[in-house]
Amino acid sequence: MSLLSEYPRLGVGVIILRDRKVLLGKRKGPRGAGYYGLPGGFLEKHESFEECAKREVWEETGLEGILLYPIYFISGMSENLHYADLIFYTNCRDGEPIVREMDRVEKWNWFDIYDLPSPLYQPTELTLNRFISNYPFHRIDLFLQRWTRRKNKTIIYVDSKNIHENIN
Numbered sequence: 001m002s003l004l005s006e007y008p009r010l011g012v013g014v015i016i017l018r019d020r021k022v023l024l025g026k027r028k029g030p031r032g033a034g035y036y037g038l039p040g041g042f043l044e045k046h047e048s049f050e051e052c053a054k055r056e057v058w059e060e061t062g063l064e065g066i067l068l069y070p071i072y073f074i075s076g077m078s079e080n081l082h083y084a085d086l087i088f089y090t091n092c093r094d095g096e097p098i099v100r101e102m103d104r105v106e107k108w109n110w111f112d113i114y115d116l117p118s119p120l121y122q123p124t125e126l127t128l129n130r131f132i133s134n135y136p137f138h139r140i141d142l143f144l145q146r147w148t149r150r151k152n153k154t155i156i157y158v159d160s161k162n163i164h165e166n167i168n
Contacts, residue, residue, distance in 0.1 A: 008075065008082040012053040013040035013127050015071075015089045016063070021110035022128070023097055025060065027121060029104045031078065036111075037121035038128075040085065049086045061097035061108055066090040072130065078122045087127050 015038060016023040024036040041056040043049065050068055058064050068088040075084045097108035111117055113132060120128070 008084045009042050011040060011042040011083055011085045012049055012056060013038045013074070013085045013087045013123065014053050014057050014068070015087065015127065015131055016057070016061075016066070016092050017089070017113070018092050018110055020113050022113050022116075023061070023092070023108060024111055024117065024120075024124070025097075025099075025105040025108045027104065028102075028106050031081070032121040035119050035121040035124075036117045037124040042083075050088075053086075053088045058100075060101055060105060062100050063092060063095050063097055066092060074123070074126055074130070076123055076126055083123065085123065085127075087131075089131075 022038075024038065027033055027035050027037050039057045039060045041052070041060075043052045044055075047055070049070065053068055054064070054066065057066060068090050070086055071089050072087050073084060074087060075082075077083075099105050099107060109117075113128075116128065
């Protein structure tokens with residue numbers, strides 16, 4: 001058995017919103033062909049989660065200069081692959097996505113967050129169900145405000161390159 005099948009793969013998923021629309025790509029290739037999914041992928045050697053997220057978004061969509069907010073971890077199974085992903089959120093006001101990895105994505109489209117296309121790739125469905133369930137009264141901006149508002153506790157984010165201590 002290879003190491004990849006014995007241990008989870010670490011990666012990222014990025015929820016990119018514009019108004020109340022989320023960016024989803026119709027997948028091609030060996031995993032999830034025909035399903036809609038978020039931009040994202042697996043960490044490369046010596047790469048932080050944030051570096052991975054920015055790289056994957058740029059490689060897949062051409063969008064750059066985005067401000068990322070880590071919001072939660074997910075773990076799951078898809079096609080015999082165990083993964084653990086750090087999910088990021090960003091609000092993208094400028095630029096239009098383009099298909100840069102033609103062997104992996106057929107097209108990118110913006111979809112109303114409450115009227116998603118079908119079928120959704122299983123990791124994307126898990127991620128968006130969790131994301132949407134955190135929005136009381138259908139106000140997406142409230143969720144981000146809760147994550148970025150200062151609170152009286154310390155959150156430490158640790159990766160292999162840096163330790164960041166934030167008072168949130």
